[in-house]
Amino acid sequence: MRTLVLGGCGFIGSHVVDHLVAAGHSVRVFDRYPERYRLPVGGVEYCFGDFRDTMALIEALVDVEMVFHLVSATFPGTAELDPQADVRDNILATLGLLEAMVKFGVRRLIYLSSGGTVYGIPDVVPTAESHALRPVNSYGIVKATIENYILLYHRSRGLQPVIIRPSNPYGTRQGHVGVQGVITTFLNRVIRGEPIEVWGDGSVVRDYLFVDDLAKLCVIAAQSGKVGVYNGGSGQGTSIRDVIAHIEHVTGQTLNPVFKPARPVDVPRSILDMNLVRSEFGWLPETSLEDGINQSWIWLKSIQSATGELPPNSWTDSRLV
């Protein structure tokens, strides 16, 4: 199929592109900048523009049959800083996309929501898709609102969406200086010889999923033709303390974390129930946490040695999902 990947140069997007190319799809990428960590992928068409620019989006939609919306203008930890910008750059811009898709007859949409934030503080873990949405931070509020609008466009305008709610994806090509995933951030600090910082006492539990497994799920769900909302996690909970133990094992170094006060925006425990995904798609994650951490570690060391310097600071790079 002819696919458009919005945010296709970002962390998750670049892996989705790989799986689409491998499955024989035609791929157009729309993003603000080229990929940071590798050269353009052969056979992929790249368009550069701003997601909030509806005319640029419309141009990118020409001849497309399926859209992956993997753009987020904010990070979970930073969306609080400016909720108005969060609403404007994510909700309003996504409504522009939905309107354009409906007008130009593009019906298939795969949207990446957030399994780690839309449920808020869950009543039950592992948390199933049917759990009430009670987000407690701006990132989750925005994601839940976009989900609601996508489902509205499904019922009233013929959109055929799949919504994936990823847990905590991590892995190669992820930002790693503190605002994205904790695993690559910690690994990067090990490389730099810097101390790692933990918000809270390390008991916070997350459901870590290797990015390659998540990208594969996105493509399987897209190809299925199914419409619905699906979790995207491993189904397993891991505490920060256990993550640190895995990292010590992989890197062979002892970490001495600095514990800082817990952040009010953090949900104490987040594990996704993967039964629906397993029964609908037969999908299972293929990469163990230790293996995924090892792949991330090898990648981080490789980009360091390739550039001859420390990994670039991605703090200013808000295009990453």
Place this chain on the structure above:
Amino acid sequence: MRTLVLGGCGFIGSHVVDHLVAAGHSVRVFDRYPERYRLPVGGVEYCFGDFRDTMALIEALVDVEMVFHLVSATFPGTAELDPQADVRDNILATLGLLEAMVKFGVRRLIYLSSGGTVYGIPDVVPTAESHALRPVNSYGIVKATIENYILLYHRSRGLQPVIIRPSNPYGTRQGHVGVQGVITTFLNRVIRGEPIEVWGDGSVVRDYLFVDDLAKLCVIAAQSGKVGVYNGGSGQGTSIRDVIAHIEHVTGQTLNPVFKPARPVDVPRSILDMNLVRSEFGWLPETSLEDGINQSWIWLKSIQSATGELPPNSWTDSRLV
């Protein structure tokens, strides 16, 4: 207390003003235009401006201790027409208010959400406040998003909010030409000798609450000092067919409704569970449906005879809640 009523010239707002004045509070009203159906209320300070104009809001907030946010830029039935405007004029504008309140140290907020739309198609009726929010139209999506942000500002910024989720308020000073309440719209058509139109077969059930009872609940909840989310309904369900029977009884006329196709945005059955409100505030609605319809009928006839012409067309009047 020194109160500010945003939307205080509108349908519900004008009744809240009455109850605040009666309870001895100092009242400032902020709205786009003066009240449509009566002269300014003695002792009330009126400021005119646009809710989206943050500077005008900040001016209105000076010396205020408690804010009633009763502004909606859209109606439940028309919000679908332009979801981007719905998000911009309601969510973004409300975030401007919340930021201003926090900055200027005004902590008490009473927000009017929507018990008829935030739950979507409820699993259980009567529906309690703890029910999941799964709105199926743009009006409900926007209200649920604003609720989430208000609760976020409570947890992280010290806002002290009460959120009221009214069911289907009706009564005096309501718009009555088709986009607001069905009861005053039907009554107005009886006066004009026009046929009434029903979306669907008349089996749609709603929880009608007389506006004076709702305004009283808003003021009681505001004064309580409590923080939380509360339904605002009668707890009783009434079908459109039963509403028509009541109207026939009150007006002494036989209505011959024209049945039109059901609208996809309509929830089939909406009744609010009022147990929490009853136990927390000891509040009960005082006006029966027949009595409320009678008061609305008398009012509609009075404004007709006072102006010597048919009631004004409020279609263009988007300031009404």
